[in-house]
Amino acid sequence: MKTQVVIIGAGPSGLLLGQLLEQQGINTIVLERQTREHVQSRIRAGILEQGTVDLLRQANVGQRMDREGIPHDGFYLAFDNRQVRIDLKKYGNGKSVMVYGQTEVTKDLMAARDASDATSFYEVDDVQLFDTKSDSPYVTFTQSGESMKVECDYIAGCDGFHGVSRKSIPADSLTEYERVYPVGWLGVLSDTPPVSEELIYATHERGFALCSMRSHTRSRYYIQVPLTDNVEDWSDERFWEELKTRLPQSASDNLVTGPSIEKSIAPLRSFVVEPMQYGRLFLVGDAAHIVPPTGAKGLNLAAGDVGTLHELMKEVYHNGRTELIDRYSETCLKRVWKAEHFSWWMTSLLHKLDEDAIMTKLRQAELEYYTSSQAGLSVIAENYVGLPRHSLES
Incomplete structure (x- = not known):
């Protein structure tokens, strides 16, 4: 088989990249090791930045999002038994965010790919990448015991932190930066009405x-x-009681509890690999960077990478600008590191980590300052709604 771009991973970043490229007449093949059902069932992020929303609309997969998604113009920071609203429209340059689950984004993208002539392979094994620094890379894999080979021009590694793409790059060609936090997030999904019309980030x-x-x-x-x-x-009863304890009284009184339909614990990590490319292999999303979920940057950072790679491929195939290929990593990392910083800062500000009494007081003072200063509110809002992508030309 031959194609122009092989996309490894059928999560939202891989499918979105495929959708955007196919619209430009750039042929793609998507490889995914899991079943379609498994990919669709993943419970992940639910906050989309304005730039991500715009990119989904550009890909012509935003119709259901616009019908069913919930636009949010603000959120709350809760501390000292009170809530401070962060007005995103006012302090975030008129931008807002959209509440629309990653699971739903994935379903929309899968449906769009199914409706096209684009090729996808699910339940593939033993994916291997070859000659990624040459002009003729290729990928081999097996499906149902049959060995297959795809020749291509470029490879997009959209297969996450544990995927094969980053592992295919020689270790001495990469520099990894990582911080593992000493806490995790216990998450509960329930068919109950939200306690607030906008998100509440609480520290206690x-x-x-x-x-x-x-x-x-x-x-x-x-x-x-x-x-x-x-x-x-953590029984459901224990979870609800602990959640009530950590919320301001005004929110706790409105909390509607019920049986959990999904419960899991996610560790918190900051991770970045440099560079985000190796020859004609481009790392996208979690394959190149992980953020703690505080601040809702994970899926949105991946969408930013997709937008940049999509623009790069358009320039290469439509205008022959192959000199831009080496700009991908540098361009993406400018935005990645800013989002990494914001996610780390929000995590450090709102979580009780390993700290002594003076650090607790300093953290409280910092929170008080940022929520009472227009400059501080602008810093929070501008980062939360998402910083713009950098141009390949800059």
């Missing part, structure tokens, strides 16, 4: 809590827990 002496949502009838809640905890340690 017992730890962090987040009140989020997927729709007007489905809620997503999180609390900070030690990494040593297991899901089995």
Whole structure:
């Protein structure tokens, strides 16, 4: 088989890249090791930046998002038994965010790819990348015991932190930066109305809590827990009681509880690899960087990479500008590091990590300052709605 771009990974970043490239007449093949059902069932992020929303519309997959998504013009920071609203429109240059689950984004993208003539292979094994620094890279894999080979011009590694793409690059060609946090997020999904019309990020002496949502009838809640905890340690009753404790009284009184339909613990990590490319292999999203979920940057950073790579491929195939290929990593990393910083800062500001009494007081003072200063509110809002992508030409 031959194609122009092989995309490894059928998550939202891989499917979005494929959709954008196919619209430009650039042929793609998508390879995914999991089943379609598994990919669609992943419970992930639910906050889309304005830039991500615009990119989904550009890809002509935003119709259901625009019907069913919930635009948010602000969110709350809760501390000292009170809530401070961050007005995104006012302090974020008129931008807002959209509540629309990653699961739904994936379904929309899958449906769009199914409706096209583009080729996808699910349940593939033993994916291997070859000659990625040459002009003729290729990928081999097996499906149902049959060996296959795809010759291509470029490879997009959209297969996540544990995928094969980054591992295919020689270790001495990469520099990895990582911080693992000593806490995790215990998340509960429930068919209950959200406690608030907008998200609440809460900090408390017992730890962090987040009140989020997927729709007007489905809620997503999180609390900070030690990494040593297991899901089995947390009954629904224990979770709800702990969440109530960490919320201001005004929010706690409105909390509607119910049976969990999904419960999991996610560790927190900051991770970046440089560079994000090796020859004709481009790393996209979690394959190149991970952020702690505080600040909702993971999926949105991946979408930023997709937007940049899409623009690069357009210039290469439509205008012959192959000199831009080496600009991908540098261009993406400018935005990646800013988002990494914001995610680290929000995590450090709102979580009770390993700290002594003076650090607790300093953290409280910092929170008080940023929420009472127009400059501070602008810093939070501008980063939360998403910083613009950098141009390949800059």
